[in-house]
Amino acid sequence: MPHGRPAKRRRLTPPVDDSKPDETIQSKDLFHRAADWDLEQDYETRSRQKRLKESNRLPTKDVEGRLEEAAHTRDQDFARDSDSFLGSDSDNAEDGIETPPTDAFESAPAIPLKQHLVQAQEEIARLAGLINEDPEEHAGSFKKLSQLAGESAHPSIKKLALASQAAVYKDTVPGYRIRAYKDEELGTKVSKDVRRTRQYEHSLVTNYQSYVRQLVGICKGRNKADGQLKSTALSCVCSLLLAIPHFNFRTELLGVVVQELGRKDSMIHFQKCIQTMEKFFDEDEDGGPALEAVSLLSKMMKGKDYDIREEVLNTFFHLRLLSELSVKSSTNRTDKPEDVSGLHGKRAKKEKFEHRSKKDRKLAKERKAVAKEMSEADAAVDFEAREKMQSETLKIVFVTYFRILKARVPHLIGAVLEGLAKFAHLINQDFFGDILEALKDIINQTEAAEASDDGEDSTDVNGERDRMRESLLATQTAFTLLSQQDAAKSASALHLDLSFFTSHVYKKLYAGSTDADIELGPKSMHLPDPYALRLSKRDNKVNVSTPVLLLTRALSAILLTPSSPPTTQVVAAFYKRLLTATLHTPEKSTKALLTLMGRIVDRHGRRLEALWYSDERKGDGVFKAEAETVEGTNIFAVGSGVWEEELLRHHYVPEVSEQVRALDKVIIGLGK
Known part of the structure; x- marks a missing residue:
């Protein structure tokens, strides 16, 4: 006898009315009453879930040591509710318990995370080993x-897989760029080795493209919860750029780095991207990767209205243009070598129009196609093509600099002016006039702003702009432009007049000597930026010159340039004003200025003797020490002695006193 309650049965025949006599129901009456039956509705509203039977078994422990409740078998459930159509649903209604569906019992037990990670590591190591052993054999x-x-992988496994793919591709990618094969090329009849190589290259490029797209998607994602995953993906992008810059899909990888450099709300990866871009420029031997990177950076800067960090612009200093590019370049064209014209050019023109038969032209066309295909796969550097690409790179750099000068971006002016000074020997002389006019505009605007401030501090409230520094940088850049490539010798031919910059330096000597920040760099007086790069002083060499250093460089260009020697009046006026300025400058600045004055005395000692001996002065009128121009000072008039030396001999720093005595000895020795 089976255990448990017997299953309830439902009557299939309609109930019989007791008021009628006990007789056989006619078929006509049967079909008439069948319309009142609602068996389908009863079946539709019945619960489909099966109720679990309570088990009195004790819980057991699994291999991991966790407790599991004893589960009843599905056969018992099936025996209890075997007749779902005839069985009553009153039992479930009475108990009021809803049970989960049967599918819950068929799911496999979950694997622990630790074991899952170990299995993933072993699988990744196995696949990477197969690829390194024979990539063509295990291309799959x-x-x-x-x-x-x-997408469904665990974040830890996903990061491990991304890093492993980067290492595998760096070891597997060949030293040439693989072109995309067309379908008809893959289907053509070729030898077995060629077909195998084509299939392998096609598989490599296809999977590498998918991997790059995955990295780009992770790096461009806005989900802050995947910060560690984004950091791993960005590290993979940077390592691929430095390891295989010649391979396919370089533009996509550069776009990720450039996008990170343009963001201001994501400074976590900024330092890594800056170092990657600088090393990318340093190691570029072809010129094409650097040209592409500079183009992307220029477009990014223009799109953001040059609201970027100064470190992004300073990456241009790592370009290999300063040491390799020999052709003078301009902002709108690339100069050609001089040997292109002449007899060689005529021969090339004659050979170009040489008559050839149809067969020869067809053969030459086929050879040209083969040569083009081979050149795409050739990793050798074409020096002529590299020089052309470097010229285009330099053009983009100059266009970026000039646009920043036109926009007057305060925190980038220093980097731009220093960049123009560094690349001055590569600028075409035809553009010197325009550059000097732009530098004059900077100085004029600086003087107008200082006049409107009524003697207030030259630094803005936000601490980003120092007008004194901008004017000195512009002056130094102007003199540096003409000191390169014999430009000073052709200054008269180009109608370049630097008297404006000379007068500006002469006028700023007194104001600079009383500046409290004359020995401080551009960022010395500000609190450290929490997002700024933590670079050592040895690494950060851009826009770090102090005002006194800029001043001494400008004075050296004015007074000590052999190609354009100054007049006697200019030398004496500057020496007298420098001597007065040393009474107000700090100790280090005083030593620097006296060292410069010693060089001036060594070169122009004969012209300066009149300042020591009043009998040799031939000027009329009165000396005006506060004049803003050299001509208005009247340096050789009455009252223009070197009485400041007597005060400097009693200076509290012994080195200063010794330097002043050395100056006197030089002048006295010349008099003898």
Whole structure:
């Protein structure tokens, strides 16, 4: 006898009315009453879930040591509710318990996370080993390795798979660029080795493209919860750029780095991207990767209205243009070598129009196509093509500099002016006039702003702009432009007049000597930026010159340039004003200025003797020490002695006193 309650049965025949006599129901009456039956509705509203039977078994422990409740078998459930159509649903209604569906019992037990990570590591190591052993034989492992980093993968496994793919591709990618094969090329009849190589290259490029797209998607994602995953993806992008810059999909990888450099709300990865871009420029031997990176940076800066950090612009100083580019370049054209014209050019023109038969032209066309295909796969550097690409790179750099000068971006003016000074020997002389006019505008605006401030501090409230520094940088850049490539010798031919900058330096000597920040750099008086790069002083060499250093450089260009010697009046006026300025400058600045004055005395000692001996002065009128121009000072008039030396001999720093005595000895020695 089976245990438990017997299953309830439902009557299938309609109930019989007791008021009628006990007789056989006619078929006509049967079909008439069948319309009142609602068996389908009863079946539709019945619960489909099966109720679990309570088990009195004790819980057991699994292999991991966790407790599991004893589960009843599905056969018992099936025996209890075997007749779902005839069985009554009153039992479930009475108990009021809803049970989960039967599918819950068929799911496999979950694997612990620790064991899952170990299995993933072993699988990644196995696939990577197969690829390194024979990439062409195990080309399918690229796809299997990428599947481990799918969307449904655990973040830890995904990061491990991304890093492993980067290491595998760096070891597997060949030293040439692989072109995309067309379908008809893959289907053509070729030898077995060629077909195998084509299939392998096609698989490599396809899977590498998928991997790059995955990295780009992770890096461009806005989800802040995946910060560690984004950091891993960005590290993979940077390592691929430095390891295989010649390979396919370089533009996509550069776009990720450039995008991170343009963001201001994501400074976590800024330092890594800056170092990657600088090393990318330093190691570029072809010229094409640097040209592409500079183009992307220029477009990014223009799109953001040059609201970027100064470190991004300073990456241009790591370009290999200063040491390799020999052709003078301009902002709108690339100069050609001089040997292109002449007899060589005529021969080339004659050979170009040489008559050839149809067969020869066809053969030459086929050879040209083969040569083009081989040149795409050739990793050798074409020096002529590299020089052309470097010229285009320099053009983009100058266009960026000039646009920043036109926009007057305060925190980038220093980097731009220093960049123009560094690349001055590569600028075409035809553009010197325009550059000097732009520098004059900077100085005029600086003087107008200082006049409107009524003697207030030259630094803005936000601490980003120092007008005194901008004017000195502009003056130094102007003199540096003409000191390169014999430009000073052709200054008269180009109608370049630097008297404006000379007068500006002469006028700023007194104001500079009383500046409290004359020995401080551009960022010395500000609190450290929490997002700024933590670079040592040895690494950060851009826009760090102090005002006194800029001043001494400008004075050296004015007074000590052999190609354009100054007049006697200019030398004496500057020496007298420098001597007065040393009474107000700090100790280090005083030593620097006296060292410069010693060089001036060594070169122009004969012209300065009149300042020591009043009998040799031939000027009329009165000396005006506060004049803003050299001519208005009247340096050789009455009252223009070197009485400041007597005060400097009693200076509290012994080195200053010794330097002043050395100046006197030089002048006295010349008099003898």
